[in-house]
Amino acid sequence: MLYAILIHGSEEAIAGWDDVTEAALQQRHAEVRQALQAEGRLGPALRLASGQASVWRGDDDFVLDGPYAETKEQLLGLYVVDCDSVAAARAVAQGLAFEGGVFEIVPISLFLPGQLARPVPSGGE
Helix, strand or coil, X not given: CEEEEEEEECHHHHHCCCHHHHHHHXXXXXXXXXXXXXXXXXXXXXXXXXXXXXXXXXXXXXXXXXXXXXXXXXXXXXXXXXXXXXXXHHHHHHHHCCCCCEEEEEECCCCCCCCCCCCCXXXXX
């Protein structure tokens, strides 16, 4: 089952991290990615560029130029992981955690050209 782990937080807080804090987080994330890759369970992992987002709501002409869509936290990045359950995806997210981080875990379907989608699971666990 595929899950997206959406990482939300404060760009302002992260910009204030010292080099040691940033390096420690990057090392921990690298270890999580390496373990998932070795198990064949890692999909794309992305860190979004700071403050570059625009938000468009498709039902009208509303456009917001800014880093977020009316939330306190900004979407900072995401991981796509293959886990047996949402509990297993939560365990991955725990390895990615940082102070002030909010992690949203969402079951997803993967659409690739010429392939059928992997279904979204019904239920939660």
